[in-house]
Amino acid sequence: MSVQIQFKILKKLFLIFILFAILFFNRCKDDPSGPVNYGPNKALYEVEYSSNTIILPSDALISIDTVNYSIYTLDKNKVTTKLQPNDILIISEKAMRKVINCKEEDNFIIVETTEAKLNEAIKNGKISWDFTPDLSKVTQVLINKKYAVPLKNNGDGYEYEFEIGNWTFQVWMNPKGTAENGLPELQINFIAVNKACAGGKITATLGAKGSTRLPRQNAEININNNQTTSFSTKNRGSHSELTLEYSAVFSEGGGTAILELPEIVLRMPLSVLLGIALPIPIYIDYGISLGATVNIPSVTATAIGKVKLILDSDEGLKVENTAPTFQPSINDKSLGELWFDIGDMSISPAPAEVKYNVACPKVSLNIAGQEIAWLASVFRTDAVLMVPSLCKAAFCQVRLDGGYKLGMLGFNFDENETTFFEYGKEVKTPECP
CATH class of the missing domain: 1.20.5 (Single alpha-helices involved in coiled-coils or other helix-helix interfaces)
Known part of the structure; x- marks a missing residue:
């Protein structure tokens, strides 16, 4: 050879x-959609309360004023310890407040309060959890975090219809069972329709359809001698596949329609998820939100668009003695074909423009009524017609956003929101520079 x-x-x-x-x-x-052994749900709540922390049963609370939410009326017969200024008052699974002053009226104690910090209530301790969310444990659906919507199952999932400002919303969510990696999945369909805006009228329809997976959630808080020494939270297996669609036409007068959809939240109390009683109310919120700006300046202006976006990730936030750090891990991402058209035959001096984004899911940690940290998968598509060049351009993106407000844990870091991962693409016509 x-x-x-x-x-x-x-x-x-x-x-x-x-x-x-x-x-x-x-x-x-590693296949992000394959089987994953996350282990059993677990939690640890080992704490030594401060000497001035007073815990009352939940039925001790009669009412909270609705002006600034600082005046608490208590049942005098349920309060066995005399309240003093600077006491930390915990009403089991309802509130944690610092006492400013109080007075007795008949069978009631009227308490003026302010916000309390977790490290004021707890001298030493560790609070941690690691669990797979269970949709049957959702106790409330919140809109704008101010009022609860009762769960309404129409036989084919949960459906919500409501109006805010000039927008009408239809939201449909259907439990889809369990994904291959063991996490619960939701089919989702949002439609937002606007038929009026300042300066005129625009008929605009925004939609998002697809599925989202609720990630495995864990967190840990450590407190030593009334100082919070560390805090971390992480979501594992977050996955969404969403098709975003929009259409907008001039209806009467033209103008700009701006949408900021108050967040729709599925609220799961940690105590219900793990079957243990927790005096301090701790919630894990799984949220969905939309945001859009639609500018249709003239009678001949129109905009339509559609794109399918996918993002699969693990993301976390860690805080020790240094500044908070976000820790993303991207398992999969995809930007589908970006189909769009935007135009204006009258050549209005103002550009026609659509900006549209969906956060799904947004996972937040809420302690005693305060959102201390959140992580979100965000899906975005934009389109613009520039004048006088007649450049048409569109953009789509998947990204990870996060934020924190850690004062209630005793940290002195400034409140912050940031994008810590982004991946996108742009398409444009030859008229564009």
Whole structure:
């Protein structure tokens, strides 16, 4: 056998080996949608309360004033300890407040309060949890975090219809069972319709349809000698596949329609999820929100668009003695074909423009009524017609946003919101620079 033939055979074997190695590697990579053993749900609540912390049963609370939510009326017969200024008052699973002053009226105690910090109520302790969310444990659906909507199952999922300002909303959510990685999944469909705006009328329809997976959630808080020494939270297996659609036409007068949808929240109390009584109210909120700006300046202006976006990630926030740090891990991402058209035959001096984004899911930690940290998968699509160039451009993006407000944990870091991962693409016509 000649050297040349031997070389050709070796070359073919080498190429076959490389191909096999690639296939083997791809087969053995971690599959974000495959089975994952997260282990059992678990929690730890080992705390030593401060000497001035007073815990009352939930039925001790008669009412809270609705002006600034600082005046608490208590049942005098349920309060066995005299309340003093600077006491930390915990009403089991309802509130945690610092006492400013109080007075007795008949069978009631009227208490003026202010916000309390967790490290004021707890001298030493560790609070931690790690669980897979259970949709049957949702106790409330909140809109704008101010009022609860009763769960309404129409036989084919949960449906909500409501109006805020000039927008009419229809939200449909249907439990889809369990994904391959063991996490609960929701089919979702949102429609928002606007038929009026300042300066005129625009008929605009915004939609989002697809599925979202509620991630495994864990967190840990450590307190030593009334100082919070560390805090961390992480979501694992967050996954959403959403098709965003929009259409807008001039109706009467033109103008700009701006939408900021108050967040729709599925609220799960930690105590219900884990079957243990917790005096301090701790909630894990799974939220969905929309935001849009639609500018249709003239009678001939129109805008339509559609794109499918996918994001699969693990994301976390960690706080020790240094500044808070976000820790993203991207398992999968996809930007589908970006289909759009935007135009204005009258060549209005103002550009036609659509900006549309959906946060789904947004996972928040809420302690005693305060959102201390949140992490969100955000899906975005924009389109613009520039004048006088007649440039048409569109943009789509998946990203991870997060924020924190850690004062209630005793940290002195400034409140912050940020984008800590983004991936997008732009398409534009030849008229664009």
